[in-house]
Amino acid sequence: MKQYGNVYLIAAISIIGGGLFGFDISSMSAIIAGPGYRCYFNQGDKPCVGPTSSTQGGIVASMAAGSWLASLCSGFVSDSFGRKKAIMLGAIIWIIGCIIVSASQNIAMLIVGRIINGMCVGICSAQVPVYISELAPPTKRGRLVGAQQWAITWGIMIMFYISYGCSFMDGPAAFRVPWALQMIPAIILLFGMMFLPESPRWLASKDRWEECERVLVLVHGHGDPDSPWVAREFREIKEWLEIERQSKQISYLTLFTPRYINRTHIGLFTQIWSQLTGMNVMMYYITYVFTMAGLTGNTLLVSSSIQYVINVVMTVPALIWIDRVGRRPTLLVGSTLMATWLFANAGVLAKYGVRVPGGVNGIPEAQIRVTGAASKAVIACSYLFVASFAPTWGPVSWIYPPELFPNQLRGKAVAFTTSGNWAFNFALGYFVPPAFENITWRTYIIFGVFCVAMTIHVFFMFPETAGKPLEQVTHMFEDPNGIKHIGTPAWKTKNYYSTSARMEKGEGLEKQLPDDRDESPVRHEHVNAEKAV
Structure with missing residues (x-):
């Protein structure tokens, strides 16, 4: 169909x-x-x-x-x-x-x-x-x-x-x-x-990667399999899903x-x-x-x-x-x-x-x-x-x-x-x-x-989530390796709508979306502690 x-x-x-x-x-x-x-x-x-x-x-x-x-x-x-x-x-x-x-x-x-x-x-x-x-x-x-x-x-x-x-x-x-x-x-x-x-992220969670990519091409690439935005989205979904699967079994608890x-x-x-x-x-x-x-x-x-x-x-x-x-x-x-x-x-x-x-x-x-x-x-x-x-x-x-x-x-x-x-x-x-x-x-x-x-x-x-890819929102609450941190206070978080808009147009895709934690003293202390270890 x-x-x-x-x-x-x-x-x-x-x-x-x-x-x-x-x-x-x-x-x-x-x-x-x-x-x-x-x-x-x-x-x-x-x-x-x-x-x-x-x-x-x-x-x-x-x-x-x-x-x-x-x-x-x-x-x-x-x-x-x-x-x-x-x-x-x-x-x-x-x-x-x-x-x-x-x-x-x-x-x-x-x-x-x-x-x-x-x-x-x-x-x-x-x-x-x-x-x-x-x-x-x-x-x-x-x-x-x-x-x-x-x-x-x-x-x-x-x-x-x-x-x-x-x-x-x-x-x-x-x-x-x-x-x-x-x-x-x-x-x-x-x-x-x-x-x-179907949702591409649900398809990815069931390891139906070909279908996931087809949906991303259909919805975000407008039929273009070589779309740089699709490639980035597919890569981020895959990376974060691998990280999430290292956690314990998911339940309401x-x-x-x-x-x-x-x-x-x-x-x-x-x-x-x-x-x-x-x-x-x-x-x-x-x-x-x-x-x-x-x-x-x-x-x-x-x-x-x-x-x-x-x-x-x-x-x-x-x-x-x-x-x-x-x-x-x-x-x-x-x-x-x-x-x-x-x-x-x-x-x-x-x-x-x-x-x-x-x-x-x-x-x-x-x-x-x-x-x-x-x-x-x-x-x-x-x-x-x-x-x-x-x-x-x-x-x-x-x-x-x-x-x-x-x-x-x-x-x-x-x-x-x-x-x-x-x-x-x-x-x-x-x-x-x-x-x-x-x-x-x-x-x-x-x-x-x-x-x-x-x-x-x-x-x-309540932190600001506007303008961030879903995988990027996770950065406000935890590190990519799943280590819990305090992060930036809610009233200091920012809206990255304009940055995401440029990236969706193919501008600056090689760059990482700004992270609210980058300006947080707590963030720097956490990173320094990791380096010390």
Whole structure:
């Protein structure tokens, strides 16, 4: 079967796996406020009030539970059968889950279907970034991996408008039709992946060197077997793979050895912090927030959808500039801005909000009502929050972890770090509805404090990885012979985008890419010690 090596085409097809997550997010946020859903899955004493807040939290969180388990298992699947086949397996699982969800007869069946859907999302969210990272050139890696977040935002927006259109249907069709339509992108993903190459680094790990070289020629050499960039890339993969194989057998426990524990902690917290930004509040439960702001009916749904458009549009700057700007500045600016909007929302709701026993419009999660200028302020801060998350933590949380780990460990490492995302996604999905019901505006304070904490953490602990080949990133954490060292402090690491860009064009290929450690006193002491020995 003919394979295509254009990196943009590869990314465009594979990131549909991320789009499936987006489809799920907005299908719930648009549907849970509709009468079709609330009447069919009613648990209250009154008709058509929907599930209880704790049950609704469990329904939303069930997908994340499946994602957590599958993301951990995806490392074994990906390492054994390949990145490409792991993603295709995820597409098949999604189709099965959609059939069950759309045919749900009760809450239990709905939860089972969402768990199965979550298994697909867990596999794809962990392995799509790995797959793209291992195929993309250094100067485009951030843009291409970050496109997964863009696909998520497109999935959110498209599915929201589909769900909004279906909300005018009578009865269960209002939620069955949009949930069934979620199968279409998974079918496209399944068949589209058949025309894409396997990861060259995975092929190398299985000693399939001829296939590895063919993929490099197809993707990076544009069909030219004599491309100097291909020769350099192939040589570096081979050299580092030989070094990695001198280590002990790779398992999840390897992530916690002294050699890798720092990278594991950074990758894991990248995913955890992305959840603790509070984006869950804005995505899953935005209809609750805007209900408190006094919006109802179609006005509520249309106003909620604006944030999804903002999410799509504001992710574009990250895709254009993320490799030039770097990972660290992007994360620091994003968390600072998000903290600002969260504290502002908390202040407005605390100062001008009026407690409504039983909830606004009978929705128990909307315990506070604000009107007038305060209502507009809540809506504005919500939009600004999304505009701050979209070009920063949204894409970088997928870009950063795959860059931290060596080839043989990357599949399992990213699976583990992504499982942290889903563990907290599950916890927050379950936590937010009761939090809105019981502590109301203080929910925003909690997430605001998290944003301040992550700003401090990133500044002191997260090194810059932009512009470096994947093998070169390892230099920041260890020597080629595997000896652990301290390295340059995170805030002194640099972005080598311009140097890599010249090398990809064939300029200066005889030179070694600059190393952050070269200017580090610790580095010189280590080298001198080696010479003394």
